[in-house]
Amino acid sequence: MIRKTVKIKNKLGLHARPASLFVQTTSKFKSSIKVFKDKHEVDGKSIMGLMMLAAGFGTELQILIDGIDENELLTTIENLIERKFDEE
Amino acid sequence: MLFKGISASAGIAIGKAFVIEDEDFCPVKRNIAKDEVKKEVEKFRKAISDTKADFEKIKAAASKHLGKKHIKLFDAYLFIADDPVLKSEVVSKITKELINAEYALYEVIEENAKVFEKIKDEYFRERGKDIYDVGKKIMKHLTGVHKKTLADVKENSIVFADNLTPADTILMKNENVIGFATNQGGKTSHTAIMAQAMEIPAVVGMKDITSNVTHNDIIIIDGNEGVVIVKPDPETLENYHRRLKNYQTEVKELSQFVNVPAVTSDGKKIIVAANIEIPEEVRSVISHGAEGIGLFRTEYLFINRAEFPSEQEQFESYSQVVEKVFPNPVVIRTIDLGGDKLLPYFNINVERNPFMGLRAIRFCLKYPEIFKIQLRAILRASVFGNVKMMYPMISGVDELRAANVILDEVKQELKSKSVQFDENMEVGVMIEIPSAALTVDLLAKDADFLSIGTNDLIQYTLAVDRVNEYVTHLYEPLHLSVIRLLKNIVDAGHKEGKWVSMCGEMAGDPAYTEILLGLGIEHFSMGAASVLRVKKNITKTNFAGAKKITEEILNEASRELLIQKINQRKGH
Numbered sequence: 020m021i022r023k024t025v026k027i028k029n030k031l032g033l034h035a036r037p038a039s040l041f042v043q044t045t046s047k048f049k050s051s052i053k054v055f056k057d058k059h060e061v062d063g064k065s066i067m068g069l070m071m072l073a074a075g076f077g078t079e080l081q082i083l084i085d086g087i088d089e090n091e092l093l094t095t096i097e098n099l100i101e102r103k104f105d106e107e
Numbered sequence: 108m109l110f111k112g113i114s115a116s117a118g119i120a121i122g123k124a125f126v127i128e129d130e131d132f133c134p135v136k137r138n139i140a141k142d143e144v145k146k147e148v149e150k151f152r153k154a155i156s157d158t159k160a161d162f163e164k165i166k167a168a169a170s171k172h173l174g175k176k177h178i179k180l181f182d183a184y185l186f187i188a189d190d191p192v193l194k195s196e197v198v199s200k201i202t203k204e205l206i207n208a209e210y211a212l213y214e215v216i217e218e219n220a221k222v223f224e225k226i227k228d229e230y231f232r233e234r235g236k237d238i239y240d241v242g243k244k245i246m247k248h249l250t251g252v253h254k255k256t257l258a259d260v261k262e263n264s265i266v267f268a269d270n271l272t273p274a275d276t277i278l279m280k281n282e283n284v285i286g287f288a289t290n291q292g293g294k295t296s297h298t299a300i301m302a303q304a305m306e307i308p309a310v311v312g313m314k315d316i317t318s319n320v321t322h323n324d325i326i327i328i329d330g331n332e333g334v335v336i337v338k339p340d341p342e343t344l345e346n347y348h349r350r351l352k353n354y355q356t357e358v359k360e361l362s363q364f365v366n367v368p369a370v371t372s373d374g375k376k377i378i379v380a381a382n383i384e385i386p387e388e389v390r391s392v393i394s395h396g397a398e399g400i401g402l403f404r405t406e407y408l409f410i411n412r413a414e415f416p417s418e419q420e421q422f423e424s425y426s427q428v429v430e431k432v433f434p435n436p437v438v439i440r441t442i443d444l445g446g447d448k449l450l451p452y453f454n455i456n457v458e459r460n461p462f463m464g465l466r467a468i469r470f471c472l473k474y475p476e477i478f479k480i481q482l483r484a485i486l487r488a489s490v491f492g493n494v495k496m497m498y499p500m501i502s503g504v505d506e507l508r509a510a511n512v513i514l515d516e517v518k519q520e521l522k523s524k525s526v527q528f529d530e531n532m533e534v535g536v537m538i539e540i541p542s543a544a545l546t547v548d549l550l551a552k553d554a555d556f557l558s559i560g561t562n563d564l565i566q567y568t569l570a571v572d573r574v575n576e577y578v579t580h581l582y583e584p585l586h587l588s589v590i591r592l593l594k595n596i597v598d599a600g601h602k603e604g605k606w607v608s609m610c611g612e613m614a615g616d617p618a619y620t621e622i623l624l625g626l627g628i629e630h631f632s633m634g635a636a637s638v639l640r641v642k643k644n645i646t647k648t649n650f651a652g653a654k655k656i657t658e659e660i661l662n663e664a665s666r667e668l669l670i671q672k673i674n675q676r677k678g679h
Contacts, residue, residue: 031414035183035234042186065192066183067238071222073231 020085021093029103032075035066037104042066044095050086052096063096112313114333115294116302117636119351120286121344124324124337125264126317127255127275134209134250139201147201151194151208154248158188161244168277187241193219209249216242230413230452255322260284265326265335267317271298281305286328288316288335300387302330310335361639365396369631369642371624375650379642380435380632382610386428391635396642399435399493401558401632402610403428405442405481414452415477421484426491433492438558438608438632439485440537441478443499445470462566467500468510475513482517489529497535497558502542504549511553539563539611544592551603558632559596561611565589584613585670587663590626594661597627608632620644625657 027033033041045052045063052063056078061068063082074080084092139147166181187193193215200211216238223235257279260266265286268275276297285307287298292311302309308330320326320337327336327347331354336343369377380401381392392400408416408424416424429437445466458464471478485496498510511534521528538544539560551557565584566573573582583589593609600607608630613619615633617640623631624645631641656672663669 031230034230034413035237036179039179039183039186042190062192065190066186067190067219068192070231070234070237071219071226073226073228075228075231 020083021089023082023084023093023097025080025082025097025100027074027076027078027080028100029106030076031106032078033069033072035070037106038066038069040099040104041069041096044099045092048086048088048092048095050084050089050092052085052092053083055081055083108319108337110313110316110319110335110337112288112310112316112333112335113293114309114330115292115296115299115311116287116307116309116330118286118306118308118330119347119354120265120308120328120330121347121351122263122265122285122326122328123261124320124322124326125255125260125266125284126320126322127257127266127268127271128317134207134213134246136210137207139205139207141205144202144205147208147211148198150249151197151201151212154208154245155188155194157248158241158245159185162188165277183237184241184244187237188245209246212242212245212249257284265328267320269317270296271301276301286326286330287311288313288326288328290314290317294384300385303391304387361643364639364642364646365394367396367642367646369398369645371645371648371650371653373649373651375624375629377624377645378608378630379638379645380438380608380630381635381638382632383428383635386424388635389428389431392432395635395638397435397635397638400428400432400437401608401630403437403439405440406444409442409444412452415480418480418484418487421481422487425485425488425494429488429492429494436493436495438495438497438535438610439488440497440499441468441471441481441485443467468498468506469500471498472506472509472513478510478513479517482514483521486517486521486528486532487526489532490527494529495533495535495556497537497556499537499560500540500563501536501538501550502540503546504553507536507550507553535605537610538596539567541568541592544568544596547596547599548602551599551605554605556605557596557600557607559593559607559609559611559628561589561609561613564592564611565613568592583666584616584619585622586666587660587669590622590657590669591661593623593626593628594657601627606630615641617641617644621648621653622657622660624648624650625653625655627654 029037042064054061054063054069054072056072056074059072061072082096162181162185166178169181170178196215197211200206200214201208220235220238223232223238226232257266257275260280260283262283263285264283265288266284267288270289270291271287287302287309289298289311290313292298296311298309298311308328310328310330310333313335316335324338327339339347369379371377378398380399381395381397382402383389383392383400384404385407408421425439443466445461445464465473485494488494498507501507514534533555535556535558536543536550536554537558537560538547540563543550544564547557561584565582568588569581569583569586571578571581573579597607607628609623609628610632614623614631615637620641633641660669660672663672
């Protein structure tokens with residue numbers, strides 16, 4: 020199990036399109052992924068959940084990944100966030 | 108019964124109502140037996156896969172007809188329909204609470220959508236609607252009740268709907284639709300754009316028209332007046348058949364002017380251009396025989412969205428218009444934002460009097476970084492055709508110079524990066540504030556051209572808010588003060604050898620063509636729908652004669668006598 024804090028860097032935050040990309044990525048992996056914002060916890064494979072976090076620019080999110088491909092999933096997701104979901 | 112709305116596309120049509128109902132979203136709760144659980148869950152899973160298949164189909168059609176940009180929304184819809192949390196919550200409700208799939212879905216959607224309602228950020232809060240939209244589509248498959256869709260539309264139909272999105276119209280049989288009427292929407296809504304492209308009438312923003320009309324009702328839709336008549340009496344119907352015929356005759360007669368240059372009876376060549384709000388209007392500009400675009404408003408890029416448009420997005424949008432209109436010119440107006448068009452993604456204080464507040468060039472001079480992005484995009488687009496640019500709401504020479512300083516900075520920057528642009532792009536000012544009209548002799552020295560915005564100029568000169576019903580009768584384009592200001596502007600511009608255009612509503616009203624020609628205006632710009640009527644009037648007017656009338660009225664103090672004189676001349 021791995022835990023990591025990430026910061027949303029694209030201007031609009033996790034709106035519909037980045038959330039779609041997020042889910043598209045996480046769904047490809049076997050590991051489970053949970054995303055926390057303050058006290059809220061959502062499934063990282065649920066677009067509905069991710070959009071509900073209303074994670075705007077600069078929001079810090081905790082990510083908890085558990086499963087056989089957890090390291091790869093973390094790297095891929097971190098990369099996606101770092102690349103600002105290819106938006107800018 | 109007559110209903111009024113916002114006129115979104117011109118024309119008159121008589122046909123039958125085709126009502127697209129909104130899907131219901133309040134199923135009946137039914138308790139199920141334990142051995143029914145499997146069947147309900149299966150039914151739900153089938154509805155999910157059918158919904159996904161629908162979205163895939165619409166997505167494919169959308170990417171073919173609308174381009175890749177429009178398919179993002181359908182991707183999000185697909186992921187919502189496939190959401191593991193949504194699915195497991197519904198399945199768990201069916202299994203644990205022993206209720207039917209419809210009701211389980213209803214509860215899950217409601218619960219989740221409620222969470223969105225509490226979000227402070229408007230953009231994220233709006234996403235709750237996406238959850239609802241998808242929920243409704245799944246429900247449609249669950250209940251098996253297939254409401255009418257635009258794929259089934261019959262001949263001679265006037266389509267009624269709450270609102271129409273690209274997803275609704277993509278599968279429509281265009282040839283069967285002769286008009287649109289919607290509860291929601293404004294002049295730039297999807298319905299308006301569709302209707303204009305199809306050249307059929309549309310009336311939008313009709314509030315609850317769908318609840319006042321039933322399938323197959325006889326309908327008259329008048330897009331010129333923004334009116335829909337449901338089940339007209341025989342007299343009205345006959346009257347409208349006549350109007351329709353007259354309208355068709357007029358359209359046919361005016362169509363002769365499409366390729367005719369606007370030349371007065373004594374041989375003076377006048378330019379008649381069109382105003383546009385969105386790039387999609389270019390088609391109509393060309394089909395109406397306008398000679399270029401005299402006012403390209405750019406606010407469409409900035410409103411109804413969640414962030415500022417990038418330089419690249421602006422550049423693509425401008426250059427696309429510029430290329431299509433070439434070799435005719437396009438006058439791009441820098442943003443007139445602020446005022447009543449506050450952006451949800453940019454925090455500026457709510458103002459008590461936004462029309463006289465921080466808007467247009469004032470906004471741009473306060474936030475030069477935002478302004479520069481647009482200037483770069485316009486300059487880059489300038490090599491794709493014949494581009495001119497103008498600043499709105501200029502109040503005097505200092506503002507024009509301040510804006511030009513920023514423009515020069517941007518030009519230097521582009522040069523240093525070897526980015527190409529038209530170094531001789533003309534830069535003009537809108538004259539729409541009395542202070543500019545009164546110091547126009549100085550403005551005309553610095554500006555390459557002047558463009559008169561009559562809507563604001565009249566409103567500010569007369570201190571009349573024309574949408575205020577109590578004073579709207581005082582909004583008089585022929586007020587002597589206005590006529591004198593116009594004369595002052597035209598003369599000052601011509602004295603400096605600059606061209607003077609009028610792009611306000613006054614330019615598009617055929618009733619004023621003669622007097623405007625008399626004032627010396629040689630460039631007109633107006634909504635595409637008015638172009639042919641004004642062209643026709645120009646060809647019938649004697650330029651020298653018009654000048655004489657105008658001189659006569661410049662000292663006519665009585666508004667009544669002034670209007671009488673004009674009408675007499677017109678009646679001659």
